[in-house]
Amino acid sequence: MSRMVAPGDLFHTMPISKLVFLLTIFSFRTFLGSAFVPNGLHPRALCRTPLKVPHLYTMPDPESMNLSSMLVSEKDYGELFKTAAIVVTLGGGLIPATISANSAMFKTLSGKKDAQEEIANAKPGESFDPTIGETKYRRYVDDSGAEGPLLPFSSLLFAAEKIPLVDIIAILGRIESVDSIADWSNLPSTRLPNVSKTDPPQWLPRRAFKVNVRKAKFKGWPNDPKTGQPIGGEDLKAAALPSISKKDPLIGDAALDAVFDTWAWGASIATPDKVSATLKLFKKSPSEVDLGAFVGAAVRGRSATGIAALTFIVIQITVYGSLFVAP
Numbered sequence: 272m273s274r275m276v277a278p279g280d281l282f283h284t285m286p287i288s289k290l291v292f293l294l295t296i297f298s299f300r301t302f303l304g305s306a307f308v309p310n311g312l313h314p315r316a317l318c319r320t321p322l323k324v325p326h327l328y329t330m331p332d333p334e335s336m337n338l339s340s341m342l343v344s345e346k347d348y349g350e351l352f353k354t355a356a357i358v359v360t361l362g363g364g365l366i367p368a369t370i371s372a373n374s375a376m377f378k379t380l381s382g383k384k385d386a387q388e389e390i391a392n393a394k395p396g397e398s399f400d401p402t403i404g405e406t407k408y409r410r411y412v413d414d415s416g417a418e419g420p421l422l423p424f425s426s427l428l429f430a431a432e433k434i435p436l437v438d439i440i441a442i443l444g445r446i447e448s449v450d451s452i453a454d455w456s457n458l459p460s461t462r463l464p465n466v467s468k469t470d471p472p473q474w475l476p477r478r479a480f481k482v483n484v485r486k487a488k489f490k491g492w493p494n495d496p497k498t499g500q501p502i503g504g505e506d507l508k509a510a511a512l513p514s515i516s517k518k519d520p521l522i523g524d525a526a527l528d529a530v531f532d533t534w535a536w537g538a539s540i541a542t543p544d545k546v547s548a549t550l551k552l553f554k555k556s557p558s559e560v561d562l563g564a565f566v567g568a569a570v571r572g573r574s575a576t577g578i579a580a581l582t583f584i585v586i587q588i589t590v591y592g593s594l595f596v597a598p
Contacts, residue, residue, distance in 0.1 A: 369587060399459050399474050399540070402482035408519075409482055415523040417441075417514070419507050422529070424566050428573045430525040436503050438526035441515035443565070445487040446530075447557040449547040452483050474540040481527045489516040493560035502562055533568040537576030 402409065417437035425434040446452060453475045455461075461471040492501050492508050501508040514520065534549035535541050553564035 400476045400479045401457075401459055402479045405482050408485045409478060412521055412523050413525070415521045415526075417511065417523070419503065419511060422526070422566065422569075423562070424570065425529070427570045428525075428529055428532075430529065432523060432525045434523065434526050434529055437507065437511040437515060438523045439530065439565075440492060440502055440511070441489070441520055441522050442484055442526060442530050443493055443554070443560050444489050444491055444515065445484055446550070446554070447490055448554075449543050449550060451487065451490075452480055452541075452546065453543075455543045473543055475542070475546075477528070477531055477535065477539050477541070480531050480541060481524065484527060484530075485519065485522055488518075489520075491558055494558060496555045496559040496561055502560060529569045529573070532572035532576070533565065534572070536572045 413432045415435065415438050417435035420436050422428075422434045422436050422439050428434065449455075455473045455475070458473055458475060460474040463472065466472060492512060494501055515522075531541065533553075534545040549568055552568055553561045555561055
């Protein structure tokens with residue numbers, strides 16, 4: 272008759288070699304988990320002892336592991352693409368080109384331009400400006416020295432310099448009609464190849480307009496059509512008339528740009544149809560100027576340039592925001 276062995280007596284009756292083997296299996300289960308221990312070598316099966324060993328490591332599910340790896344890979348690819356786009360953008364010259372474009376834009380808004388540079392870059396027979404060589408009148412004038420009040424609402428024109436009312440009077444006092452500012456039928460644009468002989472393009476550059484006005488003869492101080500009084504008053508006329516009526520007067524470029532933009536709306540050239548239509552708005556007669564209508568036309572013309580500049584800035588913010596700011 273066989274005697275039952277208590278669990279506590281098992282280690283007393285078990286050979287040393289088998290005991291070491293069981294301890295080894297038990298250690299593997301403790302540190303690596305039961306997944307690596309065959310069922311036939313399970314210590315519980317061999318010892319019949321209710322031991323509960325904690326699981327320190329559990330093998331992940333292969334399908335979930337592949338899905339996680341794939342998601343991480345897609346995220347990494349997105350970051351890599353974004354980084355590569357930034358590097359290409361920086362190295363490809365977008366930022367230097369943007370800086371150059373912004374510099375040119377602000378230079379255009381200010382109206383400042385070196386006449387000597389224009390002459391150096393001009394080639395004979397390729398310029399639309401008939402006054403390209405008249406450096407005496409092309410020099411940029413930032414201050415004419417005129418005294419008195421400024422042009423009303425001139426701050427809305429965003430000019431580089433102040434615009435004295437006397438400078439505006441000096442310009443409008445030299446313009447009686449559209450033909451006062453150019454010989455439209457003899458402009459270089461009318462001699463372009465393959466253009467209509469009966470209706471050729473008549474393009475007057477901004478700089479040529481400035482030269483022609485400075486060279487033109489002063490016709491008279493304009494009056495207000497509503498009051499019949501001189502623009503700016505009798506006192507201003509008496510003080511400024513001798514200086515602005517002389518030959519080759521000093522007229523600021525900011526004032527000339529303000530007049531030119533009334534019909535050009537920020538463009539670099541003027542055409543006789545637009546000049547004629549605009550003059551009818553504020554030039555009621557050869558000797559009368561509606562100053563309020565002129566200011567309105569100047570603000571509208573300048574706003575076109577401002578809107579274009581603002582649009583360009585918004586486009587830059589949108590592009591760089593999409594590149595450097597995460598959506």
